[in-house]
Amino acid sequence: MAYRTHLMVCAGTGCVSNGALRLKEALEKEVRKRGLEDEVLVVTTGCNGFCGQGPIMVVQPDGVFYQRLKIEDVPYLVEEHLLKGRPVKKLMHVPPKEEKPIPKMMDIPFFGDQLLVALRNRGLIDPENIEEYIARDGYSALAKVLASMAPEEVIEEIKASGLRGRGGGGFPTGIKWESCRKAKGIPKYVICNADEGDPGAFMDRSIIEGDPHSVLEGMAIGAYAIGAEQGYLYVRMEYPLAIKRFNIAVEQAREYGLLGRDILGAGFDFDVEVRRGAGAFVCGESTALMASLEGRVGEPRAKYIHTVEHGLWNLPSCLNNVETWTNVPVIILQGAKWFASIGPGDVSRSPWGGSKGTKVFSLAGKVYNTGLIEVPMGITLRDIVFKVGGGIPNGKRFKAVQTGGPSGGFIPERLIDLPVDFDRLVEVGSMMGSGGMVVVDEENCMVDMAKYFVSFLVGESCGKCVPCREGLKRMEEILERITKGEGKERDIELLEEIGIILEDGALCGLGQSAANPVLSTIRYFREEYEAHIKEKRCPAGVCKELIEYEIDEEKCTGCALCVKVCPSEAVSGELKEPHKIDSSKCIKCGICYEVCRFDAVLKK
């Protein structure tokens, strides 16, 4: 059946929670009502990435992009666009600082500046239909490998591409595969790490939700290369939609003979099972993950025993992150040379020589376009924040960007032209991590941000080694004191000292990098720490104990709006006369500051 128009409704978790499934039903109903069901197909797709504007729908082949759709919009939209062929301007995207809606998807800077490799099928296929994946060259990389490449050739190809682990460490994938192939022991395992735990990160979830077969295909190719017959997807319980879609994909692949015995009639056996984790941050660490897979407590172990030799059940195991696996089929089909042509550095001698391909980031925080993006390696932070991200909303000033999740660091405004690659990010005290990216503006306090990440890590530390268990707790206490105005001389030096002990003495990668948020904020924003400690002042006006709210009598019109909203009855005054805040009653919630229409509430 041929259709003239496809309505691609985004059904990633973001859009679903904004009502995408109800929207899909309403669209189908309206399409039927108008007698268009033989011409118009409503399709649900994986995450589009523009989560801040959901629910989202793209009309193809017109390429028109609609956002923030409501059920009430449906009858009008169907009548205008599908029946009369007039795209509905008021439902289109308007970029910041522009007034004209942009109808074409590729003309929207958010999409136009991205380069999709890992997310190549996002929004284009129905993730629950294996044939749509096959139609986009799905499983043809696996077919190519099985029909014409020796395992060693596959490994050479991955090495030559310069692909490095997307989960955080940036270890060259090809080298890992090679060590695992050479390791003694049978059977061997491939594992997909989908235990995405960074606050605000949702790359892996979106990939599995939107294109589960690409992960499966990558794992099958990896298994062929290292000589494994069994794979596991380790995914957190908090990702029910991803688990559901991945299981559907596994079932379909088995039915089509793309998993199981004698895949594609080429004599290769491979199968995958899903293992759900309870959502502990530390289980994203490879050795802790394998312990959890075995049914033990998720605690890491010392790194000198390599998992490629002694991994799951003490057997050779190759663990890669979701995004790494999805890159594999593309490299096989397009060639290592093509992949290595994207991104900085030279990988012709060693895969350590550069950062190649693209990286998926979840862009969050104080930025206009929040969502999921994929950009070529080597793009500057400026391009990510201001072009793809659309800049800082509400006319505020950019302050820093935090990369690499809770173990990453803050990169200040003066380094905004830094190209994003594995090695450059480490040089400035941060890291690529799995790809969380939080933009911070002038209204964020850096001490408070560091405290937030440290508190997160205190809760997630497994407690096995002393530096991480004790060091982080003490860091949290010191930061807590500083934000309360009880900071002491030498607190900064003490924080730095604990940070160095963590780097040197913690057992696993999480502990070793856990001090990054603190060390990088001290490195770039020392004056903010000093203001808190010496002047008992929070320059960004965030730390409650260090600020006071006052009313500017000149500006106050006595409208009494603040009186109405104040939860602690701290504001008083006659109507049409200047009001006052009783600081003994004030709980510093800031609601008067937000509601005042005359900028009469001052934060000091």
Next chain:
Amino acid sequence: MKKLKIEDLKRIKEKVRRITNLREGAGRAKVTVHMGTCGIAAGARKIMSVLIDEIEKQDVKDVLIATSGCAGLCSREPMATVEVLGKAPVKYVDLTEEKMRRIFREHVMEGNVVKEYALALGSERTSF
């Protein structure tokens, strides 16, 4: 279901591509049926059905069908614009089902403009 062999992947790809290729806007030619109120009243829906029917029958994979609004010349509806990649678009007027079939076969498939039904070559000048 029968387990797939390597050759089967290509067969599935071709089958599904017919349905999905228009999502990528990757067509050799595009036919736009003008479906403003005037066009619909004059029978544009039938013109659309003819196109879908032809594409089905001839198993065409690289032609996109789109709708757009009134082309401005309401008295000559139904209208359609045929764009073959790399060539100037051609507007056809006063269409009937038979005319549309002929245009599809001769112009879209073979590249010969059906002069007697054509109104003009090219598009209007726009500021956007």
